[in-house]
Amino acid sequence: MAQYSRARLDASFAALSDATRRGVLEQLGRSDASITALADKFHMTLTGMKKHVGVLEQAGLVATEKVGRVRTCRLGPRRLxxxxxxxxxxxxxxxxxxxxxxxxxxxxxxxxxxxxxxxxK
Amino acid sequence: MAQYSRARLDASFAALSDATRRGVLEQLGRSDASITALADKFHMTLTGMKKHVGVLEQAGLVATEKVGRVRTCRLGPRRLxxxxxxxxxxxxxxxxxxxxxxxxxxxxxxxxxxxxxxxxK
DNA sequence: AGAATACTGAGCCATATGGTTCAGTATCTA
DNA sequence: TAGATACTGAACCATATGGCTCAGTATTCT
Known part of the structure; x- marks a missing residue:
């Protein structure tokens, strides 16, 4: 459990150490959003934003679901x-x-x- | 203030994203310690530990003072x-x-x- | 069907990170 | 004074990070 928690804390604090990712979490707290919408809002390429979302997803802070060609992001299962x-x-x-x-x-x-x-002295 | 806070959060979450550094903080919560003592406790070279302490110090989480040849580390001014x-x-x-x-x-x-x-039904 | 949209993945680039060794300097201690 | 101790700084290494472009694929629109 100590091991488990260590990796978990590593991942989530690392995810939170980037202002863009914190911004994404705040945005998703207001409403779900597609990768494109997030990329626009944070003035970044689609690919760049996808990486950030990947990090957040890996840390369990964001969950995504692809419907048609749109992947929608929402807050993940973890409450920190x-x-x-x-x-x-x-x-x-x-x-x-x-x-x-x-x-x-x-x-x-x-x-x-x-x-x-x-x-x- | 938003700018200021952003850099600050970046730095402290990044500092906390490493298990060794979290361990150092916990240790310093129990008692002050020299770099050597910390390096021993975390099975790491002096130089390696010095880097970690530097990161923590930069984030304001640790304060150090050198007396004689020993640099003593204690919890810094920030309470997160x-x-x-x-x-x-x-x-x-x-x-x-x-x-x-x-x-x-x-x-x-x-x-x-x-x-x-x-x-x- | 053809064009536009939304994502995906590979890969590049510069920089940062977490560790090391090695070669110092400064300070005790015997 | 000689040697041990405690740190310091430079430099190296492998890997990770945060961005990008470019070339796809899949889906939707007209």
Missing amino acids: EEEVEWLERYRQLWDTRFDELDHVVAELKQREMLSPPKKR | EEEVEWLERYRQLWDTRFDELDHVVAELKQREMLSPPKKR
């Missing part, structure tokens, strides 16, 4: 739950470290009061 | 707030789309009831 979880856990760690730092600072101040420091 | 915000907003979009889909399904079912298909 694990990703949010990871971030939340990180923030928790961060806050804890920050509190510790606060504590150290407070301790230093207290020591300073007890025995004032000598001249700094 | 914008990143969490982006993800939450995405999930909201996703939920909305899902609800719409639900609605469509409900509508279809209702129509089915009004004019039932001949064959079944």
Whole structure:
């Protein structure tokens, strides 16, 4: 499960690290769209957009279906739950470290009061 | 601000897209560490780890300070707030789309009831 | 049927990434 | 002072990424 999650986080964070792809997700959040429509909206060739959609699809963030000659893209099955979880856990760690730092600072101040420091160099 | 945020999200999601770097962040959440200590822990050369730390530092996720010959790494100033915000907003979009889909399904079912298909039932 | 549309796939190009080695420099420690 | 330690920087390597063009195929429109 750790392995599984690792690859999953790798893929989704990588997918999210490109502004165009984030834009595509936001667009698909508003309405489904064809590859051509997305390519137009993001000022890019059809082929270029197809690659981006491929990356998003690989990461499970987009699902596509071809009907006739049009491939329609919509938001995929993943809700980025694990990703949010990871971030939340990180923030928790961060806050804890920050509190510790606060504590150290407070301790230093207290020591300073007890025995004032000598001249700094 | 949109521009600024775009580059920032690009950098932090890219930084998070590597399992080693996520591991480094988790480690630093537990305690500060030197480059050597991190390199050992993640079975990698010093130089390799230095690159990872550089990426994290560039993204503002890690801060380092060199004292004597040792460079100590600790969690950086950023708490990934914008990143969490982006993800939450995405999930909201996703939920909305899902609800719409639900609605469509409900509508279809209702129509089915009004004019039932001949064959079944 | 013929033309336009929508995608697909191969492949090119420049740059970035994740790792390495090797050769330093700076700083401890005995 | 000599040697070990900790980092630094350059350079190499293989692969991935983000774009592109070009040449298709399949579908739809007139």
